[in-house]
Amino acid sequence: MSGQRVDAKVVMLGKEYVGKTSLVERYVHNRFLVGPYQNTIGAAFVAKPIHVGEKIVTLGIWDTAGSERYEAMSRIYYRGAKAAIVCYDLTDSSSFQRAKFWVKELQNCEEHCKIYLCGTKSDLVEDDRSMRKVDFHDVQDYADEIKAQLFETSSKSGHNVDELFQKVAEDYDQLYSFQQMTEEKGVDLCQKKNSTFYACCHH
């Protein structure tokens, strides 16, 4: 059975073929497989322990199906997630429009979920600037607006991949210790968190 304990749930969101799975695969196994099925590498669930200072935070990384036909169900996926990595393809502007859709969904349904925007395939853009279809500054403005972090990564070269997940783990740890601190003062944030847990269990 899956015995591994997981501290936080992190969902990967994004259109098909933007490279969600490759990103996870690169991060967890430090590899990038080239082939016709680049989008289907790696298992869909990974539990990854990450060192944050002296502590270890275990992230449960959930891959999701990006196809539009499952759009209605995406809400079930990110229920209770502590963080969401919303991916878009730097060479595909439509993928960024889809990313905006997920951000809106998350803002509406999971206010406790921290959002990370992730532009993938940055190696392609670096090789050929004309390939870039999503402007960095536009996205940065958008990210500021929604209070999200922005990363541009390449699963092929590994650029910025570790940084992204490290940041997710650090932010979670910070929030968690803050919660514990306030808890000692007598404000029971943990309790509140759990009651929202139940609320979203019953649809």
Place this chain on the structure above:
Amino acid sequence: MSQKSERRGIHVDQSELLCKKGCGYYGNPAWQGFCSKCWREEYQRARQKQIQEDWALAERLQREEEAAYASSQGAQTQPTLAPFSKFEDKKTNVTTRKVTTVKKFFSPSSRAAPKKETQEAKAPSPSISRQSSVETDKVSRDFIDFLKNLQKPGRDIHKQCRVFLDTMANKKEVSAEEQSEYVQDFYQNVAEKLQVHFKGSSDRVERVMDQVEKYIMTRLYKSVFCPETTDDEKKDLAVQKRIRALHWVTLLMLCVPVNEDIPEVSDILVKAITDIIEMDSKRVPRDKLACITKCSKHIFNAIKITKKEPASADDFLPTLIYIVLKANPPRLQSNIQYITRFCNPSRLMTGEDGYYFTNLCCAVAFIEKLDAQSLNLSPEDFERYMSGQASPRRQDQDGYLSHVNNSPSLGQAYQNLEQLSGLGERQERVLEGARRLERDLIEWSDGVAREVQDILDKYPLEICPPASAIDSDNVENDRLPPPLQPQVFAG
């Protein structure tokens, strides 16, 4: 005087110290001058005598009383009847006591009794309920054994669980949501206490919590699974009907990346279907989750074999949907609701089991909402398939897919038939060979017999008359030395 003074002095006459009975041992004033042994004998005798006297007295008194009674009543049978009626009295007393003990036997569970009745009303056969109670007993025993290792906190947990089960037994009428809340609160309370006891070792807390969940939910299962206060059962039937109506959905429509023509893959898919169906037979939420996880692992394997690569969520979800459609698992909604309500939340929300469970929820949601667009079909086609006016299989036959592709069992049947006919052919050949061999053997033995006969005919057996004497034709007999004579040597 002198005697008296002597007595008053320290000197005591030897004879006075001895036992009065003269047995030679010393006596004691406390035993009235007897030695211990003689005193006991004496005392016993006296007591015996007294008892006998008392008894005699009592008897005499009774006789007098009886005589007085008889004379007043004038009937002699009465005294014999009295003890009989007393006996009767006693008998009824015994039976009533028996009744009360039986009542007492049931009374501890009387709080749970109404629940039991409803259970029995629901249970299809008594043997099943008995079996389940055996299972419950086993789980209780295991739980107690497990808690024994924890010593004091173990006892506390056991007490807490008992109290909780009792309160739950009184709360059968509340809604499923409230029941769920009670159970979740209980989990949280126990977990917090354990956290303190184990000083934050969450692994150990988790292990104990698993056992607590197992114990509590095995006990509560019957009253909280698919309760009458909810419409779970109605939803179950709706989903079941829906899945039946969607029997025509093919791998291709769902973009399922597995190839059922590979025997290994179709075997794995059958295993996945078995696992998801098995979920309904488990009682503990965690065990149900384990079934989903097992099913999911099989699906990943099937995809891996087909695509020669590990699978992603984009492959997994459609395949899971396909498996659910093929399996049509019993009481699917009830099971999902039961798990969400009563599973330990930490497991459900974050861990690997939770991931697969979420995917199953997605699959069911997809199946419920499924329309023409989600299968890449025109609305007209979808309608026709749903109403059963047309089957996609026939069209596929004309198109690029053979019917075998769509129905794995049919394909399997064809394959089996082919194999069977092949086997038949081979058996024919074997039979043919055997017959030929038989023929050859007969021919051969006939041939041998014939040859032997020929030879016999050609060279008939001539029996020569026996020679008259062994040495008769020996001419040079005379020249031989005389035969050796035995000689006797003396000494």
